[in-house]
Amino acid sequence: MNLKFLETFVWVARLKSFRLTAEKLFSTQASISSRIAALEDELGVRLFLRDSKGVSLTPEGHKVLEYAERMIDTMQALKQSVSDAGNIQGRIRIGAMDTVIHTWLSPFVTRIMERYPAVEIELTADTARNLCDQLHKGYLDIILQTDMVNGDSVRNLELASFPVQWIVPTGSLYHRGYASMNELAKERIITFSKNSRPHQDILNLLHAGNVSAPRISCVNSVAAMTRLVRDGFGIGALPAALVSEELKQGVLTILDDVPQPSPLGIVATWRTGAGLELSEDIIALACEVLSAYGEQMGEAMVVLTIPAVGHGTD
Template sequence: MNLRFLETFVWVARLKSFRLTAEKLFSTQASISSRIAALEDELGTRLFLRDSKGVSLTPEGQKVLEYAERMIDTMQALKQSISDTGNIQGRIRVGAMDTVIHTWLSPFVTRVMERYPAVEIELTADTARNLNEQLLKGYLDIVFQTDMVNGDSVRNLELAAFPVRWIVPTGSLYHRSYASMEELARERIITFSKNSRPHQDILNLLHAGSVSAPRINCVNSIAAMTRLVRDGFGIGALPPALVHDELKQGLLTILDEVPEPPPLPVVATWRTGVGLELSEDIIALACEALDVYAEEMGEACMARVAPAPEQQSA
């Protein structure tokens, strides 16, 4: 039995789409359909139902899927047992929110490149919501964002949390004492994109402080948000890690008199299953990079949450 056809079958079952499977396997829809047809002929049964809603497994297809995953897992284990990480090839598609990109993404990618020099890393930057949608659709293998994601063959691990503080330009009109959240909210507040996790947390904090109509400016770019804060456009609600140098130089100041916003979590979410065994090792490398980053930056900038998962043998 052709293992490539079995792998194709598993991916169609997982993604519920011939088109997405073709993109994942660098093939064409016609080729994917041909492989499935050949597999159905060999097994003497229909594996998928196709209708206007998409693709779904037949009862026979569900039985075949269980065996197919075991066979491919066995083959992957065999390949890993006789190879080293330097010879592993393929592509890993990683998505990250802006905060990760501006902090610890580079040392993480460096570790991956050193461990797996023959693996291509494809990076995508976007909001947490968009990253999660792309993961569930099969366009990404791993995402680093703020929320737990529910889905078939999806795992989550909360890695760390960025403290979020009220930050202002030193010596500016915003650099003063505030008696309450209501007084602070009379000023313009600059934070993350609308309906993001930190934006919702800020709204909840202000609501708890009896603030009904805050002046919140949502910005979907870390670079733009930090620049606006530095230029005195308003009070920033953002992680100190993003402006670490400016705080160290005394250009920006953290306001300590008012309640702190909730921390911004960093969650790793990845797809599991046949053909995705590398993801577990990549997550472990992310944990290693975070450990080093957290130690260098200190608890004021980063708090680690989870230990690294056990790495698979390679």
């Protein structure tokens, strides 16, 4: 039995789409259909039903899927038993939100390259909502963002939280005491993109403070948001880790006399199953790198929710 055809079958079953499977496997829809047809002829059963809603497994297809995943798992285990990490090839597609990109993404990617020099790394920067959508569609293998994701063959791991604070230019007109949230909200607030988790948390905090009509500027770029704060366009509601150097230099200051916004959580979400063992290893590296980053920055900047791990370079 052709293992490539079995792998194709498994991906069609996961993605519920011949088109997405063709993109995933760098093939064409015609080739994917041909492989499935050949597998159906060999097994003597129909594996998929196609209708206007998409592709679904037949009862026989569900039985075959269980065995197909076992066979691919066995083959992957065999390959790993006779090779080391430096010889592992393939591609890992990682999606990350801006906060990750501007904090610990670089050491993370460096660690992957050291551990798996032959693996191609494809990076996507986007909002949490879009990253979740791309993971569901099979365009990404791992995403680093704010929300837990539900779905078949999907796992989540809470990695850390970044304390979000009110940040202003030192010595500016915003750098003063505020008697209440209502008084602070009279100034322009600069924060993350509209309807993002941080934006919703800010709205909830202001609502709890009986603020009815705040002036909030939602910005979908961390670089743009931090620049606006540095240049004095308003009070920033953002993780202090994003401007740690400016805080050290005294260019920016944290306002600590008013209630702080909720921390920004970081969740790793990835696809699991046959042929996706590399993702599990990459997640382990993410925990390792973030643990080291958290120790370096301190709990005022990063609060780890993963167990402490070693930071060796095996």
